[in-house]
Amino acid sequence: MNSLPVWLVVLPLAAALLAVVMPARSAWIGVLAGIATFLVAIGMAWQVAETGTLIHALGGWDPGLGIALRADPLSAALLVMSTLVALASGWYATGYFTDKDQQARFWPLWLLLLSALHAMLLSADLFNLYVTLELLGLSAVALAALGGGRAAVAAALRYLTVGLIGSLAFLAGVALIYARYGSLDMLFLARVIGPEPATWLALGLMTAGLLLKSALFPLHFWLPPAHANAPAPVSAALSALVVKAAVYLMIRLWLDLFAPAVSPDLAWLLGLLGAAAVLWGSWQALRAQRLKLLAAYSTVAQLGYLFIFFPLLMALPAGAARETAFGGLVLMALTHGFAKSALFLAAGVIQQRAGHDRIEELGGTARALPVTTFTVALAGIALIGLPPSGAFLAKWQLLSSAIAVGQWLWVPVVAVGSLIAAAYVFRVLGYAFGPGEGARKALSDGREELPALLLASVATAVLGLGAAAVWQFLAPMALLPGAS
Amino acid sequence: MMPFTETLYALVGVGLFALGLRGALLRRSLLGRVLSINVCGAGVFLLLIAIAYQGPGVPPDALPHALVLTGIVVAVSATALALALGRRLREADHE
Numbered sequence: 001m002n003s004l005p006v007w008l009v010v011l012p013l014a015a016a017l018l019a020v021v022m023p024a025r026s027a028w029i030g031v032l033a034g035i036a037t038f039l040v041a042i043g044m045a046w047q048v049a050e051t052g053t054l055i056h057a058l059g060g061w062d063p064g065l066g067i068a069l070r071a072d073p074l075s076a077a078l079l080v081m082s083t084l085v086a087l088a089s090g091w092y093a094t095g096y097f098t099d100k101d102q103q104a105r106f107w108p109l110w111l112l113l114l115s116a117l118h119a120m121l122l123s124a125d126l127f128n129l130y131v132t133l134e135l136l137g138l139s140a141v142a143l144a145a146l147g148g149g150r151a152a153v154a155a156a157l158r159y160l161t162v163g164l165i166g167s168l169a170f171l172a173g174v175a176l177i178y179a180r181y182g183s184l185d186m187l188f189l190a191r192v193i194g195p196e197p198a199t200w201l202a203l204g205l206m207t208a209g210l211l212l213k214s215a216l217f218p219l220h221f222w223l224p225p226a227h228a229n230a231p232a233p234v235s236a237a238l239s240a241l242v243v244k245a246a247v248y249l250m251i252r253l254w255l256d257l258f259a260p261a262v263s264p265d266l267a268w269l270l271g272l273l274g275a276a277a278v279l280w281g282s283w284q285a286l287r288a289q290r291l292k293l294l295a296a297y298s299t300v301a302q303l304g305y306l307f308i309f310f311p312l313l314m315a316l317p318a319g320a321a322r323e324t325a326f327g328g329l330v331l332m333a334l335t336h337g338f339a340k341s342a343l344f345l346a347a348g349v350i351q352q353r354a355g356h357d358r359i360e361e362l363g364g365t366a367r368a369l370p371v372t373t374f375t376v377a378l379a380g381i382a383l384i385g386l387p388p389s390g391a392f393l394a395k396w397q398l399l400s401s402a403i404a405v406g407q408w409l410w411v412p413v414v415a416v417g418s419l420i421a422a423a424y425v426f427r428v429l430g431y432a433f434g435p436g437e438g439a440r441k442a443l444s445d446g447r448e449e450l451p452a453l454l455l456a457s458v459a460t461a462v463l464g465l466g467a468a469a470v471w472q473f474l475a476p477m478a479l480l481p482g483a484s
Numbered sequence: 485m486m487p488f489t490e491t492l493y494a495l496v497g498v499g500l501f502a503l504g505l506r507g508a509l510l511r512r513s514l515l516g517r518v519l520s521i522n523v524c525g526a527g528v529f530l531l532l533i534a535i536a537y538q539g540p541g542v543p544p545d546a547l548p549h550a551l552v553l554t555g556i557v558v559a560v561s562a563t564a565l566a567l568a569l570g571r572r573l574r575e576a577d578h579e
Contacts, residue, residue, distance in 0.1 A: 141569075
């Protein structure tokens with residue numbers, strides 16, 4: 001029995017309660033909890049690499065009656081990413097909120113969000129997934145409304161109703177699974193789920209709910225306003241982590257739990273929607289007037305790439321080729337997590353220092369805020385998918401898998417998407433390097449610019465150069481056992 | 485053969501879910517949408533209650549009932565959050 005997974009849930013939860021009790025010290029509590037959870041996540045990933053998947057039965061009750069936590073390579077990798085993104089964003093947040101009240105409201109919700117996210121990534125119980133999905137959604141909505149402006153509250157309200165519809169559809173699917181198989185334990189269900197109408201209906205309901213939550217085109221309409229109007233550290237977590245959590249559940253359900261029951265034709269549908277998301281999201285990002293809106297539409301596009309991997313993974317025969325493609329999918333998700341959070345934090349620095357984030361008025365930013373401009377460029381490299389970023393290797397993998405299984409359609413989509421991404425990144429940089437005022441206020445200290453730079457360097461350098469380790473780490477994931 | 489009452493409960497649950505979903509997607513007023521989402525949730529809960537039935541004289545399965553309780557807690561908190569945000573929105577409009 002291993003208790004490390006428990007700490008990833010308990011630490012942020014305890015810190016959230018502590019932050020409510022001691023609002024004056026909430027920033028300290030938050031940052032310390034961030035450091036501690038990051039170290040635990042690293043330690044847990046180490047153990048997973050050494051000994052394989054960790055399973056913890058909470059309270060010593062065996063799954064079936066009790067609830068199990070499971071840390072396999074996929075969840076461990078995502079946990080390392082999310083704890084590091086959360087740590088850097090939290091570090092940035094200590095300087096972002098100048099209002100004491102806002103600071104005191106931010107930390108408990110932030111820590112609750114992380115607790116729910118970690119619990120979801122570790123859960124091996126279908127109903128627990130529903131509960132964590134709701135907890136994640138509710139705390140994300142409250143955080144998105146924290147800015148307090150009319151646009152932020154309206155976007156948060158829409159985010160809430162969309163999220164509730166999504167989780168109810170998910171819950172209906174969970175109920176059907178329990179009615180048919182009499183269990184919610186995913187470790188047990190993975191052995192008994194078969195291709196039959198009840199399974200398909202349940203998968204359909206759960207997928208519909210998750211697609212709404214993961215903002216796959218054309219269900220993305222709620223994302224750009226909610227992400228663009230939230231405070232910068234919150235936008236970073238929403239775009240990098242919260243949306244990714246729904247995609248994680250899609251990976252779990254389609255490629256793991258329901259693998260024996262899904263058909264490649266339906267995966268094609270996911271891929272086509274993903275392709276539309278790549279093109280539409282990139283195009284809207286190119287037309288965006290504000291930097292944060294650009295970042296939000298770029299999230300719509302980048303999530304599209306993740307869904308293009310689904311039909312490819314279904315078509316690849318079990319073995320090395322599929323493992324490599326799966327590694328590419330996870331690498332893409334990790335790189336986007338780091339790059340997008342970096343971009344949102346950098347946008348926050350620009351918005352606070354220049355007083356706005358209108359792209360066409362960014363002139364002089366490169367001179368006034370050189371580190372932040374460099375960060376935007378580094379994050380941009382990862383979003384376009386240029387070497388040496390992790391996204392370059394992931395897209396390479398996507399293209400070579402597409403060619404290997406003869407799904408040629410994805411090749412032009414990836415090419416056009418990357419070209420438009422280059423256009424929107426260079427559009428921002430072009431204005432930033434132009435003449436102008438840049439920043440009206442001087443920087444106070446390094447904690448504004450450094451967290452974003454750290455995240456962008458991880459996306460562009462560490463994940464690209466260390467990609468072999470990611471693949472090696474994920475190799476034991478034996479996904480899609482039933483497909484041929 | 486499924487007993488009549490259980491089937492009835494399950495079908496009513498599915499009906500409520502569909503009705504609530506329709507309202508949640510089509511209603512324009514916030515209150516209407518929040519109520520629709522609650523009706524939709526009640527449908528899922530009714531489905532879970534029907535699932536728990538195990539035959540005449542046999543005690544019902546306790547697990548789906550526990551799920552419904554958790555679900556109600558979540559639904560109440562979500563409704564409260566939606567109403568609070570709605571009030572904030574109205575205040576912003578009146579300023």
